[in-house]
Amino acid sequence: MSDDMLIHFSSNSSNQSDQSLPTKIAKLEARMVGKGSSTAAQQSGWSSASVPSAGKFGGAAENLAEPSTSSDSDDDNGGKFLIQANTQKRQKLQEDGSASVFECVEVVTDGRQTSLEAVETKNNIDVNRKKHGRGRGSSGSGRGRGSRVTDQTKTPISPPTVLASNGHIENVYHKDGRLSDQFHSDNSASLEEDVASLQAKVVALEEELRKSKQETADYQNLYRQLEKELKELNDHEQKMKPKRMKIISDLLISVSKAERQEARLKVRQDSLRLGNVGVIRAGTVISETWEDGQALKDLNAQLKQLIETKEAIERQRKLLKKKQSDKGDGTADAEAGLPEDILIHDEIYKSRLASLKREEENILRERERYEIEKGRLIREMKRIRDEDGSRFNNFQILNHRYALLNLLGKGGFSEVYKAFDLVEHRYVACKLHGLNAQWSEEKKQSYIRHAIREYNIHKTLVHRHIVRLWDIFEIDQNTFCTVLEYCSGKDLDAVLKATPILPEREAKVIIVQIFQGLIYMNKRAQKIIHYDLKPGNVLFDELGVAKVTDFGLSKIVEDDVGSQGMELTSQGAGTYWYLPPECFELSKTPLISSKVDVWSAGILYYQILFGRRPFGHDQTQERILREDTIIKARKVEFPSRPTISNEAKDFIRRCLTYNQAERPDVLTIAQDPYLTFSKKL
Amino acid sequence: MSAVNITNVTVLDNPASFLTPFQFEISYECLTALKDDLEWKLIYVGSAEDETYDQLLESVLVGPVNVGNYRFVLQADPPDPSKIREEDIIGVTVLLLTCSYLGQEFIRVGYYVNNDYDDEQLREEPPPKVLIDRVQRNILSDKPRVTKFPINFHPENNENEEQLPPSEHPSETGEDPLAVVDRDPPDEKDS
Numbered sequence: 001m002s003d004d005m006l007i008h009f010s011s012n013s014s015n016q017s018d019q020s021l022p023t024k025i026a027k028l029e030a031r032m033v034g035k036g037s038s039t040a041a042q043q044s045g046w047s048s049a050s051v052p053s054a055g056k057f058g059g060a061a062e063n064l065a066e067p068s069t070s071s072d073s074d075d076d077n078g079g080k081f082l083i084q085a086n087t088q089k090r091q092k093l094q095e096d097g098s099a100s101v102f103e104c105v106e107v108v109t110d111g112r113q114t115s116l117e118a119v120e121t122k123n124n125i126d127v128n129r130k131k132h133g134r135g136r137g138s139s140g141s142g143r144g145r146g147s148r149v150t151d152q153t154k155t156p157i158s159p160p161t162v163l164a165s166n167g168h169i170e171n172v173y174h175k176d177g178r179l180s181d182q183f184h185s186d187n188s189a190s191l192e193e194d195v196a197s198l199q200a201k202v203v204a205l206e207e208e209l210r211k212s213k214q215e216t217a218d219y220q221n222l223y224r225q226l227e228k229e230l231k232e233l234n235d236h237e238q239k240m241k242p243k244r245m246k247i248i249s250d251l252l253i254s255v256s257k258a259e260r261q262e263a264r265l266k267v268r269q270d271s272l273r274l275g276n277v278g279v280i281r282a283g284t285v286i287s288e289t290w291e292d293g294q295a296l297k298d299l300n301a302q303l304k305q306l307i308e309t310k311e312a313i314e315r316q317r318k319l320l321k322k323k324q325s326d327k328g329d330g331t332a333d334a335e336a337g338l339p340e341d342i343l344i345h346d347e348i349y350k351s352r353l354a355s356l357k358r359e360e361e362n363i364l365r366e367r368e369r370y371e372i373e374k375g376r377l378i379r380e381m382k383r384i385r386d387e388d389g390s391r392f393n394n395f396q397i398l399n400h401r402y403a404l405l406n407l408l409g410k411g412g413f414s415e416v417y418k419a420f421d422l423v424e425h426r427y428v429a430c431k432l433h434g435l436n437a438q439w440s441e442e443k444k445q446s447y448i449r450h451a452i453r454e455y456n457i458h459k460t461l462v463h464r465h466i467v468r469l470w471d472i473f474e475i476d477q478n479t480f481c482t483v484l485e486y487c488s489g490k491d492l493d494a495v496l497k498a499t500p501i502l503p504e505r506e507a508k509v510i511i512v513q514i515f516q517g518l519i520y521m522n523k524r525a526q527k528i529i530h531y532d533l534k535p536g537n538v539l540f541d542e543l544g545v546a547k548v549t550d551f552g553l554s555k556i557v558e559d560d561v562g563s564q565g566m567e568l569t570s571q572g573a574g575t576y577w578y579l580p581p582e583c584f585e586l587s588k589t590p591l592i593s594s595k596v597d598v599w600s601a602g603i604l605y606y607q608i609l610f611g612r613r614p615f616g617h618d619q620t621q622e623r624i625l626r627e628d629t630i631i632k633a634r635k636v637e638f639p640s641r642p643t644i645s646n647e648a649k650d651f652i653r654r655c656l657t658y659n660q661a662e663r664p665d666v667l668t669i670a671q672d673p674y675l676t677f678s679k680k681l
Numbered sequence: 682m683s684a685v686n687i688t689n690v691t692v693l694d695n696p697a698s699f700l701t702p703f704q705f706e707i708s709y710e711c712l713t714a715l716k717d718d719l720e721w722k723l724i725y726v727g728s729a730e731d732e733t734y735d736q737l738l739e740s741v742l743v744g745p746v747n748v749g750n751y752r753f754v755l756q757a758d759p760p761d762p763s764k765i766r767e768e769d770i771i772g773v774t775v776l777l778l779t780c781s782y783l784g785q786e787f788i789r790v791g792y793y794v795n796n797d798y799d800d801e802q803l804r805e806e807p808p809p810k811v812l813i814d815r816v817q818r819n820i821l822s823d824k825p826r827v828t829k830f831p832i833n834f835h836p837e838n839n840e841n842e843e844q845l846p847p848s849e850h851p852s853e854t855g856e857d858p859l860a861v862v863d864r865d866p867p868d869e870k871d872s
Contacts, residue, residue: 021773027729028775032791032826 245422249403252420253395256405260387267380274374277381296374299367306360310353317349375497386410392417392432398481399473402430418486421470427486428470435478444478451480451552457528458482458551465517467539467549487547489540492608496535500611504644507608512675513546514538514601515666522594522666527557529592533600534578535607557593576624577613578603582660584631594666602655606636609644614656634658647674683787684713684834688750690778690790692822699770699796699816700759703738705778708752715834717783718744724777725760728769736760762813770811771796776820785832793821 275293292300320342387393387407392415397403405418408429419430433451435444458469471483492510496502502510514533521528530537532553539547553573574583580599582590606614614636616629624630636656638649651674657663669675686709693704703723721741727734739757755778762770778790798804799817 024729025773028726028773028793029826031726031729031732032775032777032789033828034786034789034830 248420248422249395249397252403252405256395259406263380264384267377267384270373270377274370274377290378296367296370299363299370303360303363303367306356306363310356310360313349313352313356317346320345320349372498376494383407383409386415390415391434397422398430398475399471402428402471402481402483404430416484419483421483427488429484429486431482431484432475433480433482448480451482457554457556461521461528461551463517463520464545465513465547466520467547484549485547487539487541487549489542489544491536491540492538492546492604493535495540496608496611501642502608504609504648507605508648508674510538510546510608511601511605514548514604515670515675517548518594518597518601518666519670527594529555529557529594530597530600531555531592532574532578533597533604534575535604538604555592576621576630577616579630580660580663581631581633581658584625584628591660595660595663598655598663598666598669602652605648605655606652609648610639610642650674683829683831684711684715685719685746685780685782685787686710686712687780687788687790687827690825692792692820693754695822696817696819698799699762699813699818701818702759703755703757703776705755705757706752707755707778708750709780710750711746711748713834714748715744715746715782718742719746720781721755722777722779722781723755723757724779726775726777727760727765729774734765734769736764759818762811767811770813770816771798771807782832782834783836785830787830787832787834789828789830791826791828793824795819795821 271293273293273295275290275296277290386409390407390410392404393407395404398419401421401423403420403422405420408416408418410416414431414433417430417432419428420426421428433447435447459472462468467487468485469482470485472480474480490498518530521530528551530548530551530553532550533548537548537550539549541547576584578600580596582592583596603613603615615633616624619627619629633656635658636653638644638652651672654664654669654672664672687707688710689706689708691706693706694701705723707721719742721739721743723738723740725736725738727736738760739755741755743751743753773793773795776792776794778792779786780788796816796818798807798812798815800815803812803815
């Protein structure tokens with residue numbers, strides 16, 4: 001239409017350039033639908049059903065995000081302490097690094113020690129051999145010259161003594177003439193044999209020594225060669241490592257970009273069918289509202305037509321009955337024939353009405369399905385808008401190892417990205433906590449302390465049904481990041497939006513897993529209260545295992561806490577539908593324990609089974625507070641449909657025991673036979 | 682739903698000379714009785730770029746209005762050429778017919794208007810100064826742009842209730858479907 005008008009106008013208007021006319025038409029178009037000229041300037045092309053720019057509404061969201069000033073009473077010392085705590089954490093990280101480096105040094109040292117030891121061993125061998133050689137050589141010489149006795153006597157004696165010794169020997173010789181002769185002869189033969197044998201040994205050992213020296217030289221050459229190869233390999237690895245990381249990162253980025261384009265394309269296609277966000281002008285205020293798509297409009301039109309047809313047939317039926325009563329006054333012959341005809345017509349109308357009713361039910365069912373799809377579409381549109389408005393949507397690598405991919409979702413003060421750990425080679429979820437730069441210092445410190453407590457609780461939790469916390473680090477002055485286990489399945493909130501009511505068997509297996517996580521938290525030396533159990537905080541991995549997450553409101557139960565419970569120091573926080581009555585107590589400081597989580601789990605189970613929360617389902621958080629909805633939640637009512645077992649109802653009643661003293665805690669309710677699978681449903 | 686709906690608008694005396702008065706025959710229906718007056722306005726957009734060149738040609742009050750169908754002819758003087766920039770007289774612009782209740786505009790009908798010389802020679806060789814008496818006005822009456830705005834026609838009924846934001850499809854908790862829900866970090870005394 002606009003194009004036709006463009007052609008029409010351009011042929012008539014001789015004093016306007018063709019280039020400026022489309023812009024003018026666009027601005028006039030905006031005026032006609034009630035937008036100011038400033039808004040018209042932002043129009044793109046000829047689109048008249050425009051979606052307002054993300055920046056504008058992003059700003060609005062930012063204003064909404066501006067919380068009131070905190071009443072925190074901490075002084076500067078507390079702030080400094082917190083800063084120091086962060087420093088200590090960083091120092092600890094450095095120490096860990098140092099420890100690793102030291103280990104490397106030790107390894108090197110060990111190598112050197114081994115080498116040195118080898119050298120020492122070699123030296124010892126040489127020394128021993130040298131000694132042996134000298135000893136044997138000396139002996140050989142002695143024997144070679146003649147009598148051993150003579151040699152030994154001669155060597156250490158002075159010349160005058162030689163004469164005396166010589167005389168002594170001659171005396172002995174003279175006395176034992178025959179015996180001396182025999183000894184002399186035998187000794188010579190034996191010594192000669194020894195000499196020969198020892199000479200042979202010397203030759204063999206020298207040969208062996210030569211071989212060992214050769215082997216040593218060979219091994220040293222091989223060692224140097226291997227060392228060189230190792231160095232080359234290390235250098236190569238050092239060069240390849242950043243390249244490999246870059247390649248992986250680039251591949252992940254291209255996959256993520258494709259996913260983004262696909263998501264946006266799908267949203268645009270679904271918008272045509274299911275609807276889109278439109279702009280409503282009330283005076284000078286512009287607000288967003290939902291405009292149903294063609295599919296829903298068609299369904300509503302069909303429904304309306306069906307209702308009209310039904311009403312028409314009802315009128316015909318009443319007319320027929322009236323005719324019947326009138327005909328009753330007629331002749332007997334006419335009466336005999338007509339009643340049958342009238343009855344047939346009545347049956348025809350009844351059948352038609354039944355048929356129309358079935359068709360109406362079909363349309364209503366289809367409309368419900370469209371409503372579900374619409375909800376999913378709205379969630380995706382919200383996610384895409386948050387992603388486009390995020391500061392981290394350009395695939396950064398955080399802390400030199402976490403490659404951010406696509407946005408998973410955005411919460412009150414944080415946004416969560418899917419990311420890839422380039423060191424551990426696994427997918428993770430990076431939760432980016434942003435402190436508003438305009439916050440007061442007190443508020444910032446309060447938030448940081450709150451996040452540090454969450455971290456300290458969460459990092460120690462290692463359980464199949466609890467999301468793992470891997471890491472935490474700062475990004476800049478106002479931003480830090482926690483790295484969590486990535487669960488590729490949906491969260492329970494999304495599951496319930498798609499399927500509001502689950503069969504009891506499926507619901508039971510979910511609640512059992514949640515309780516197993518709670519049991520783990522309560523069997524530790526330090527018990528933990530989660531305090532924020534709700535569908536959005538239960539995630540599923542690709543195999544369907546349920547995991548509890550988000551410990552931002554959790555509480556550590558100190559050892560000295562009595563059986564009554566600990567004091568609730570963060571009253572007002574949390575999601576009110578899921579909190580027990582004692583959390584809304586205003587006359588005194590409430591005492592809480594794991595019974596809070598038991599109540600929350602009971603509400604959760606009720607919602608999974610019946611598709612709505614038992615208390616305050618249709619109320620806003622503010623209204624729940626104003627009308628004391630939870631404080632009045634003394635008894636839980638169960639709808640008649642769907643059919644749920646009495647055991648399940650009794651279990652829920654136990655969880656939702658109004659009186660805190662009588663309500664079982666986590667470890668007590670864990671004994672409930674309903675939570676075991678020994679008995680079949 | 683709106684208490685008043687326009688059922689038909691007929692542009693009388695079209696095309697016409699630029700200096701001819703406007704005449705609109707307006708038919709509308711009233712679904713619920715209204716105590717105060719309806720205000721009908723005719724606005725000539727003098728410049729696409731600047732709203733200050735808008736001219737309010739006529740404003741009439743009709744009322745009180747009871748349930749039923751109504752019809753009247755709204756006549757308005759032509760725009761003052763001296764208040765329109767020279768280069769904006771010849772060419773395309775829009776005409777706005779609006780209706781308000783209690784100061785709240787609830788419906789707007791827009792028409793494209795094309796102003797040009799009636800003489801072919803003048804069209805091909807436009808004179809440096811506009812000859813206003815030779816300009817022809819052509820309203821594209823077969824392609825109106827109708828825009829409706831939801832307003833509260835009966836503010837006295839829910840005087841004691843909080844006024845909800847205008848929305849045909851409130852979400853489960855009555856919030857804007859795409860609004861971001863935020864919460865404060867909890868106040869901590871010690872933990």
